Amino acid sequence: MEIYAITPALKLLNLQPPIPGCKKFIGAYLFHNEKSVIIDVGPKAAIPNLLQALTEISLNPNEIDYIVLTHIHIDHAGGAGTAIKEMSNAKIIAHSRAISHLVAPTMLWQASLKTLGETAIKYGEIEPVPEHRITAATDQMKLDLGHGLMLEIYLTPGHAPHHLSIFDRANGVLIAGETAGVCIEGAVRPATPPPFKLEEALSSIDKLIDLEPQKLCYGHFGCYDDGVERLKSYREKLLYWHKAVNLAAKAGKSPEDILALLRKEDQSLSYLGRLDREEYAREFALFINSINGLAGSAQKH
């Protein structure tokens, strides 16, 4: 297992589910202190690796106190119902709008199948979470992990309406989920699937900028310094892409043509040329989804 130490109490686990294009894509975060918290568990197919990582850290699954879900997309939380069976003392903390989908995941599973097709099947069918194990997150909720480590939860809709981010103020570390986009080998791209709401996304980014994080940790993938600068440049990128995508969509261009156009104009997309075939296929599908989200968000204005 690839386990990266971010701070003395925080580790990034590369979950690496056995799915094409997922070698370095799905990250879970583990805060281990007096109390222990996992942020995002990944899809069902990643749970054996998550448990293996805990074994390597010498942490019994029953010692996990909380599982915080940044949002309930299948690649972040599809394995929550499976994981919680192994973590008998863990409470799940999720956005209030996510709870009904965790308890009865049929609609969520159907939506995952529709959006992701074969990939959803590889991620694994979503199992339900018993309602009494879930607590609704509220804005600025605090989780005291002991020894002066306090996590703050912020509701950050945009990428998804049920999205939240987690801040460790003492260490200046922000676990952004997908509020700050997706970062592949240092290059950041928008993560704006339908039904994307631009204004909500921008105000969530502003909320995170106000926290002045030093380190920014992405759900996909890794932690980087210069948190505030990264958030500011993502905000600019979102506005630029929103404009470019909508201009091109109005001119009748297809999402595939728009991607080709963006690749010419946005140098940061050069990372696409360095990916292997499976990683490229993953990114291509997610780009098309993000372009559709940005185009759709304009139609509603």
Ligand SMILES: [Zn+2]
């Ligand atoms: Zn997502």
